[in-house]
Amino acid sequence: MKSTKKTNDNRRYYPLRDPENPNKVTLVPITEEQYRSLYPEIWVTQKREQYHGRCMCPKHYLWKCDGQCDLCEYHAPDTVSLDDPLPDGEGTLADYIPDDRPSIEAIIADHDLLEHLIARFRELDPDADRIIQMRLDNPKISDRKIAEALGRKQRTFADQMKRVAQSFIGSRTSKTTTLSGHCPSSGW
Secondary structure, three states: OOOOOOOOOOOEEEEEEOOOOOOOEEEEEEOHHHHHHHHHHHHHHHHHHHHOOOEOOOHHHHHHOOOOHHHOOOEOOOOOOOOOEOOOOOOEHHHHOOOOOOOHHHHHHHHHHHHHHHHHHHHHOOOHHHHHHHHHHOOOOOHHHHHHHHOOOHHHHHHHHHHHHHHHHHHHHHHHHHHHOOOOOOOO
8 A cells, every 4th residue: 555645855956057157057956944045035036026027037947046137148137217317418218208198289179179069969959968967977878778868769869869970070071171271072
């Protein structure tokens, strides 16, 4: 009968770098006591570098890690601060990062367009404010629920909204024609 008692034959190894070729690593046997004293510091360094995105070591090569990141072939180069001055002394890298936020002119133009569309919607539908409020209260509300709340048939409401949308497109095209002096569709 076999013995069910497990023996602890776990051997521990330390990755020793070749002094002439730091990318070459040899595993050297160490005692359990040495393992418990060395590896917690290695793991802390390894996790910190992974968290900061500087450790690019594939999982199957983690056995090579000895915590000496400056010698490791999988360590990302040092990052540069955006606040460091440029070599020519003219500003910093942060000065050259494009600002993706919309300009104040674009915000004002969008606001004016929204006001125009709401005013036009109010002209076309007497329940425009109720419809807008329902959409604000629940952006996922269906046309069927809005039509039901307004006492309209769903198909009638959908047709009315389609006409309103076409009216917006038509008023926008005519506004573009009067502002620019030519019709975009005809090329004049």
